[in-house]
Amino acid sequence: MSRWISILWLAFLFSIPLWMIDLYVLHILINTGIFVIAAMSLNLLLGYTGQLSLGHVAFFGIGAYVSALVSLGFDLELTDTYTFVFDAKPVWIAFLSGIIAAGLFGWLIGRVAFKVRGAYFVIVTISFAEVVRLVSLNWIDLTEGPMALNNIQPFTLGIPNLWEMTLYQKIPNYYLVLVVAIVCYILIRRLVHSRIGRAMIGLRENEPLATSVGVNVTHYLVIATVISAAMAGAAGGLYTHYFRIIDPDIFLFIYTVTMVIMVVSGGKGTLAGPIVGGIIFGLLPEILREFAAPEMQWIIYGIAMILIVFFLPDGIVPALKNWWKNHRSKRTDSAEMDAGT
Amino acid sequence: MKTVKSDMSEVLLNVENIAISFGGLVAISDLSFNVYKGEIVSLIGPNGAGKTTAFNIITGFLKPNSGSITYRDKSLTGLAAHQVAKYGVVRTFQKTSVFDGNTVIENIMMGLHLNGRCKVWEVLLGLPRVSIENTRLEERALEILDLVGLSNRASDMASDLAYGELRLLEVAIALAAEPALLLLDEPASGMNPSETASFMKTVSKIRDEGTTILLVEHDMRMVMGISDRVVVLNQGEIIASGTPKEIQNNPKVIHAYLGYGDEDA
Numbered sequence: 248m249s250r251w252i253s254i255l256w257l258a259f260l261f262s263i264p265l266w267m268i269d270l271y272v273l274h275i276l277i278n279t280g281i282f283v284i285a286a287m288s289l290n291l292l293l294g295y296t297g298q299l300s301l302g303h304v305a306f307f308g309i310g311a312y313v314s315a316l317v318s319l320g321f322d323l324e325l326t327d328t329y330t331f332v333f334d335a336k337p338v339w340i341a342f343l344s345g346i347i348a349a350g351l352f353g354w355l356i357g358r359v360a361f362k363v364r365g366a367y368f369v370i371v372t373i374s375f376a377e378v379v380r381l382v383s384l385n386w387i388d389l390t391e392g393p394m395a396l397n398n399i400q401p402f403t404l405g406i407p408n409l410w411e412m413t414l415y416q417k418i419p420n421y422y423l424v425l426v427v428a429i430v431c432y433i434l435i436r437r438l439v440h441s442r443i444g445r446a447m448i449g450l451r452e453n454e455p456l457a458t459s460v461g462v463n464v465t466h467y468l469v470i471a472t473v474i475s476a477a478m479a480g481a482a483g484g485l486y487t488h489y490f491r492i493i494d495p496d497i498f499l500f501i502y503t504v505t506m507v508i509m510v511v512s513g514g515k516g517t518l519a520g521p522i523v524g525g526i527i528f529g530l531l532p533e534i535l536r537e538f539a540a541p542e543m544q545w546i547i548y549g550i551a552m553i554l555i556v557f558f559l560p561d562g563i564v565p566a567l568k569n570w571w572k573n574h575r576s577k578r579t580d581s582a583e584m585d586a587g588t
Numbered sequence: 589m590k591t592v593k594s595d596m597s598e599v600l601l602n603v604e605n606i607a608i609s610f611g612g613l614v615a616i617s618d619l620s621f622n623v624y625k626g627e628i629v630s631l632i633g634p635n636g637a638g639k640t641t642a643f644n645i646i647t648g649f650l651k652p653n654s655g656s657i658t659y660r661d662k663s664l665t666g667l668a669a670h671q672v673a674k675y676g677v678v679r680t681f682q683k684t685s686v687f688d689g690n691t692v693i694e695n696i697m698m699g700l701h702l703n704g705r706c707k708v709w710e711v712l713l714g715l716p717r718v719s720i721e722n723t724r725l726e727e728r729a730l731e732i733l734d735l736v737g738l739s740n741r742a743s744d745m746a747s748d749l750a751y752g753e754l755r756l757l758e759v760a761i762a763l764a765a766e767p768a769l770l771l772l773d774e775p776a777s778g779m780n781p782s783e784t785a786s787f788m789k790t791v792s793k794i795r796d797e798g799t800t801i802l803l804v805e806h807d808m809r810m811v812m813g814i815s816d817r818v819v820v821l822n823q824g825e826i827i828a829s830g831t832p833k834e835i836q837n838n839p840k841v842i843h844a845y846l847g848y849g850d851e852d853a
Contacts, residue, residue, distance in 0.1 A: 434712050441711040441718055442697075442704035442725070449698040452687040459647065459681075460765040461673035461702040470708055 260425055264418045273417040279529030280424035281486050285502075286509035286521035287431050288478035293507070294515035295439055296471045297451030301369050302356075302376030303479055304502040306349040310480025311487040311497055312383060314338075314345030315396045318488070321389060338400050342484040349480020350473050357472030358465075373500075380498035395494035402488050420489050427485060431478050436518055438474065447471055451516070512555045514562025523563050528552075598625040600769055600800050601677070606645055606655030607824075615641045617824040619655070623769065628791070628801045630811045632835075633821035634844060639804040640682055642821070643771050646802075647679045648672040659769070674702060678767035680758045682774050682804075686746045687761075693742040695757060696729035699764030703728065729764065735797075736760045736790055752783040756790070763794065770794065771802045776810050788814050812836065820844065 267273060289303045320335035336344075360371040383390045390396065402414040402423060414420050438444045446467045449457035458464060487493050505528065513524025531551065535544040559566040601623040608616050616638040623629050631639050644650040646657055648669035657664040664672055687695045704725060706718045733739040736756045741749060749757060755775055762770055772791070776784045788810055795801055805811050811818060812832040820828040820835060822844040828835055835841055 433714075437711050437714050437718070438708075441722070442701055442706060443708055443711050445694070445698045446701055448690065449687055449701070452689050453685055455649070455669075455681065456685045456687065456761065457698065457701075458649075458669040459673060459679055460699045460761060461670050461678075462698075463668075463670045474708075474712075 257429075261422075264421055270417050273421055275530065275533045277417065277421050277424050277489060279526060280421070280428055281482050281489070282505065282509065282529050283522055283525035284424070284428050284431050284482040284485070285479050286506045286513075286525040287428070287435060288475045288482065289506045290510045290515060290521040291435055291438070291475040291478070292471055293510055294517070294520065295444060295451060296447045296468055298364075298468065298471075299369050299507075300372040300472075300475075301500075301503055301507070302372030302374070303475075303506055304498055304500070305372075305376035305379045306353055306476040306479035307483040307486070307502065308376075308379060308383065308493075308498040309352055310345035310349040310483030311493050312345075312390060312396070312483075313348040313480075314341045314484035315399045315487045315493055316389070317341035317344045318400045319396065319398070323389060335400075338402050338488055341400075342402070342481070342488070345484040345487070346477045346480045349483065350477035353473045353476025354469060356476070357469035360472075376498055376500070376503065380495055383498060384495040390495070393494060395492055397492040399487055399491040399493070401491060414488075424485055424489075427481055431481065432518065432522075434474070434478075439518070443467065443470065448516075508552060512552065512559075512562055514564035514566075517562065517564045517568075520562050520564045527563075599623070600625045600660060601646070601802070602658040603642070603646065604656050604658070606642070606652040606657065608641060608645060608650060608652045614824055616645075616652075619821070619824070619826060621819050621826060621829065623800060623802055625800055626795070626798070627816040628795055628803060628814055630803045630805060630815040630818045631821060632805065632808075632811055632818060636823075637821040638824045639821055640773055643679055643773050643802075643804060646672075647677060647771060673765055676766065676768035677771070678762045678765040678769075679771035680762050680773055680775060682777075684751075684754050684758065686754060686757050688747045689745075691743050691745055692733065692738060692749070692757060693726070693729050695746050695761055696732050696764050697725050699732075699761035700725045700728060702765055732760050732763050735763070735793065737786075752779050752787075755779060756787070759790070759794075763799075767799055769800045769802065771804075773804050774806060775803070776805055776807045779807075781809075784810055 263276065264273065285303070285307050288306075289300065292298055292300050292303070317333075317336050318338050318341035320333050322330050322332045324330050356372065356375055360368045363371060384392050386392070387394075400413075402420070404412045404414065404419070412419065414423060439448070446457065446462045449460075449462055450464055450467060454464065483497075486497070509524035509528050510521045511524070512528065513522065514520030528548075531548055532544060535547055539547060555563065599622050603622070604620050606616060606619050607614075619638070619642060621629075631642065633639055641650065645652045646664065648664065648667050648671065651666060655665070659675055659677055662675065664675065664677065667675075687698055690698070704721055706715075706721050711718050730739060730742065733742055736759060738753060738756055738760060741753060746754070746757060755778070759772065759775060762772075775791075776787055779787060784807060791801060791803075791814060803811070803815065812835075815832055818828075818830065818832055818835040819826060820838075820841050827840045827844055828838045830838070
């Protein structure tokens with residue numbers, strides 16, 4: 248049942264560029280896809296370990312900046328006489344560097360922040376994101392600050408010197424984002440269905456009990472942060488090489504909030520939740536733009552959010568699952584009653 | 589009937605001179621006792637005597653101000669709770685404590701954490717051994733549910749269980765961690781007499797399979813019916829220790845529970 252839904256859903260996603268000729272729509276789908284990846288990564292932390300990271304955009308931005316800088320190359324005046332020169336590297340190396348850098352920062356934040364829990368963790372993550380934003384804004388030698396890094400190379404695919412394709416067009420970029428999203432989805436699914444994921448869920452549900460059966464809290468929370476940060480970094484890398492320009496606004500708090508909205512509305516702690524929430528709140532502003540005045544767009548956006556949280560506090564996916572379960576049990580119940588009479 | 593009598597020669601757990609106070613309140617002033625391999629020892633005493641505090645100290649949830657805890661020649665003093673569990677000392681909680689949002693079998697599989705070996709990278713790569721391990725853990729979880737008699741509820745949500753079943757589930761989660769020493773904190777509280785009776789059988793069965801049990805319980809029928817030895821705690825100190833029979837007739841114990849009668853009356 249759910250297997251068939253997945254296959255149909257995948258087939259649909261892969262077929263979109265074949266019949267969708269409007270490039271603008273494709274652009275929006277790419278943008279949404281990038282945010283869905285970021286939301287999935289946040290879900291690993293927020294949904295499965297139960298820790299709210301309100302600085303998640305920091306990992307996204309670090310991935311984006313590192314990937315951009317490695318692909319562009321940079322030089323740093325370390326002392327008056329010595330300048331460190333970093334040559335431009337191929338985009339795929341840059342992309343991987345962004346993922347690794349974000350993962351390392353995730354490890355750092357995990358180590359520091361999980362000494363403190365709950366509200367303190369939230370504060371540490373917000374502060375971290377703000378510090379990173381200020382660094383990107385003020386370290387002009389490296390990041391160009393508000394002047395932005397531009398002319399960033401798009402992705403290239405293929406074998407060097409034999410056959411290469413540079414992804415300037417929307418369609419290949421769409422497929423790239425789709426593939427990365429699928430990989431992230433598979434990794435998260437493997438994780439949460441393993442003993443590692445069970446340890447994380449155990450910590451969310453009942454930390455003392457999980458500890459009493461031997462779960463090392465810090466260890467698993469750090470693992471979750473590293474993987475989550477690395478995936479957010481991958482989303483950042485995709486963003487960088489697709490938009491080909493980034494500035495410190497990428498670290499704005501509103502992006503974190505958007506990710507949290509996507510996760511919570513879709514259903515935190517479910518695999519499909521961030522995808523559903525991400526698609527709804529990624530596409531909603533664009534759909535509304537077609538027929539609503541700018542002020543109305545955000546009012547509708549807000550109302551939609553409140554309605555979802557109010558009527559479906561667990562999110563859309565758990566609500567649908569429950570509905571389906573009740574529907575089925577009702578049917579079998581009435582079938583049994585019919586058989587009984 | 590198979591009975592494993594306690595082997596008084598092998599000390600499994602040695603608690604020596606532990607003391608702890610919270611601010612000015614002395615919870616435990618000086619507590620020492622031994623638990624021998626294969627026995628069921630009950631720790632009893634009036635409310636506030638320090639029984640749960642002793643559990644918390646033994647299992648690493650609290651650090652004692654002084655004193656030492658030794659388990660099979662290894663010191664547990666100052667270890668974190670998850671490390672204590674690794675040694676095979678596992679506890680349950682006084683207040684019902686399960687993973688509410690998960691199914692019964694998932695609860696047990698979470699308890700089986702230490703039984704699994706797969707590393708993060710193996711999981712991410714989706715190696716075949718990961719799913720082999722998962723199947724193995726699932727089978728083991730079903731065995732444990734069988735032992736406590738919850739196998740018919742395996743796929744129900746923990747939050748849908750009746751109270752008595754929840755208490756069994758707690759014990760099952762602890763058993764999943766493969767304890768050599770199992771500490772049960774008021775497992776029968778809130779059970780009705782028939783549930784308690786069948787629970788006592790389950791505890792005996794667990795002991796017969798080789799797990800030593802340290803029990804905190806208020807239900808005296810259970811304590812006296814099941815224990816090899818009883819240790820009585822009052823105001824942070826041991827006031828008596830012995831077989832259930834000795835304890836029942838010990839005047840100090842009677843006084844601790846009932847107070848001193850009005851001698852003039």
